[in-house]
Amino acid sequence: MSDVTIPPSDSLAVLEKQRSTAETFGIPLAVLLEITHRCPLQCPYCSNPVELDRSGKELTTDEWKKVLSELAEIGVLQVHFSGGEPTARKDLVELVKHASDAGLYTNLITSAVLLTRERLSDLADAGLCHVQISFQGIEEGLADRVAGYKGGHRKKLEVAKWTRELDLPLTVNAVMHRQNLHQLPDIIQMALDLDADRLEVANVQYYGWALKNRAALMPTVAQLDECTRLVEEARERLKGRLTIDYVVPDYYALRPKKCMGGWGRQFFNISPAGKVLPCHAAESITGLDFESVRSNHSIAWIWQNSDAFNRYRGTGWMKEPCKSCEFREIDFGGCRCQAFALTGDAANTDPACALSPLHETIFKQAEAEAEGETSRFLYRNFAGGTLESENGT
Amino acid sequence: MAGPRHISVSEASRPVLPRHAKLRYDETREVWVILAPERVLAPDEIAVEVLQLCNGERNVGDIADQLAAKYAAPREAILADVIAMLQDLADKGFLTEIREKTS
Numbered sequence: 001m002s003d004v005t006i007p008p009s010d011s012l013a014v015l016e017k018q019r020s021t022a023e024t025f026g027i028p029l030a031v032l033l034e035i036t037h038r039c040p041l042q043c044p045y046c047s048n049p050v051e052l053d054r055s056g057k058e059l060t061t062d063e064w065k066k067v068l069s070e071l072a073e074i075g076v077l078q079v080h081f082s083g084g085e086p087t088a089r090k091d092l093v094e095l096v097k098h099a100s101d102a103g104l105y106t107n108l109i110t111s112a113v114l115l116t117r118e119r120l121s122d123l124a125d126a127g128l129c130h131v132q133i134s135f136q137g138i139e140e141g142l143a144d145r146v147a148g149y150k151g152g153h154r155k156k157l158e159v160a161k162w163t164r165e166l167d168l169p170l171t172v173n174a175v176m177h178r179q180n181l182h183q184l185p186d187i188i189q190m191a192l193d194l195d196a197d198r199l200e201v202a203n204v205q206y207y208g209w210a211l212k213n214r215a216a217l218m219p220t221v222a223q224l225d226e227c228t229r230l231v232e233e234a235r236e237r238l239k240g241r242l243t244i245d246y247v248v249p250d251y252y253a254l255r256p257k258k259c260m261g262g263w264g265r266q267f268f269n270i271s272p273a274g275k276v277l278p279c280h281a282a283e284s285i286t287g288l289d290f291e292s293v294r295s296n297h298s299i300a301w302i303w304q305n306s307d308a309f310n311r312y313r314g315t316g317w318m319k320e321p322c323k324s325c326e327f328r329e330i331d332f333g334g335c336r337c338q339a340f341a342l343t344g345d346a347a348n349t350d351p352a353c354a355l356s357p358l359h360e361t362i363f364k365q366a367e368a369e370a371e372g373e374t375s376r377f378l379y380r381n382f383a384g385g386t387l388e389s390e391n392g393t
Numbered sequence: 394m395a396g397p398r399h400i401s402v403s404e405a406s407r408p409v410l411p412r413h414a415k416l417r418y419d420e421t422r423e424v425w426v427i428l429a430p431e432r433v434l435a436p437d438e439i440a441v442e443v444l445q446l447c448n449g450e451r452n453v454g455d456i457a458d459q460l461a462a463k464y465a466a467p468r469e470a471i472l473a474d475v476i477a478m479l480q481d482l483a484d485k486g487f488l489t490e491i492r493e494k495t496s
């Protein structure tokens with residue numbers, strides 16, 4: 001990690017520069033609230049950091065309420081209650097009610113396995129606007145194995161049905177990888193059968209837990225091409241009936257993704273312990289100090305002025321080949337977390353970019369892993385992960 | 394179950410925003426927005442005016458009548474514009490309609 005050194009005499013100029021950079025970005029429209037890292041599932045591609053926040057560190061009900069009021073006040077319009085598993089918090093209904101009363105559009109991103117019909121109904125009454133349920137596959141054999149949770153798939157189908165019975169809009173979130181991509185046509189049909197309004201076909205993004213499991217998850221190029229073809233065909237066929245959002249794994253792209261819309265430009269999330277983060281994986285980058293909502297600073301101040309948000313904002317931090325690249329303001333050098341995980345320096349070009357000197361090596365490695373024999377998962381948990389047994393349990 | 398919700402907007406349709414889409418005035422940015430899952434849409438002034446009239450009771454013809462009277466403009470042109478705008482919104486999944494119960 002290269003430190004940015006600021007000569008003392010120049011601090012005012014830097015402050016001004018930082019401020020003007022920040023001021024071009026208004027407060028984000030939507031904020032992701034990871035209200036807990038606790039989760040009964042153990043998906044090997046979990047987007048939470050490998051170092052999970054334990055329940056004792058979680059913000060209290062009153063602290064989350066204060067956060068919600070503050071977000072509404074500064075102009076945030078939507079909040080996503082996520083985790084971990086957000087329904088693992090006993091105060092979820094109370095928090096949704098508080099958010100709705102503050103005028104926020106509320107979305108629940110859930111694995112669904114802890115929900116009862118009564119609790120879902122209470123959430124609807126509290127003003128919940130939308131439910132997003134993750135699915136790991138099309139049948140319980142594979143789906144329950146991926147989630148490391150027996151009976152999970154059946155429960156998800158049941159909760160999805162309740163969701164529509166309660167007239168709540170439903171998004172099916174299908175996380176895709178080498179071991180379930182062959183089920184995509186059936187997953188699209190499942191979304192229709194469940195009367196979902198929206199389907200997210202989200203290929204695994206390889207940071208944190210997923211990076212540890214890359215050899216077991218990475219799709220082949222042929223699988224990914226077929227996936228793209230299926231999504232495009234379904235989008236055309238189901239226009240106006242089912243909205244399909246599509247996320248591809250960037251390893252096989254030539255250009256990196258504009259991760260988070262650019263660092264500190266249009267997104268932040270709040271961790272269970274109250275850290276305000278430019279990305280849900282940002283804590284994987286060592287050497288950055290993230291401010292907490294428990295600090296003496298307002299959320300708006302943290303967004304605009306904190307060092308972590310300004311470190312990779314705009315283009316001033318870039319090195320070559322990003323620095324002089326004609327695409328630098330289009331993709332902002334890709335993903336900082338991926339750059340850090342794969343090169344050891346978040347200020348390097350994301351190796352997903354063909355212009356990165358590491359691109360070819362990493363692409364070849366991924367391709368080899370995709371053709372490999374490894375299928376055992378390292379399950380996500382608070383103990384740093386547990387390897388799946390030989391017979392798949 | 395509701396079945397396919399794709400709608401074809403016509404003069405007789407009685408459109409309404411679905412539950413997952415909310416029309417709201419954003420005080421901070423001083424614009425109207427439609428809030429939907431993972432999306433925020435910024436409808437233009439005319440679209441906002443049309444959507445405010447979409448209460449599931451008025452049909453598209455009624456809405457065109459009101460706007461034609463208000464702006465002293467030809468009804469046919471307004472009707473065509475309103476249908477095009479609403480159909481676009483429906484195709485994107487942000488519009489539904491009230492249907493008579495048939496069963």
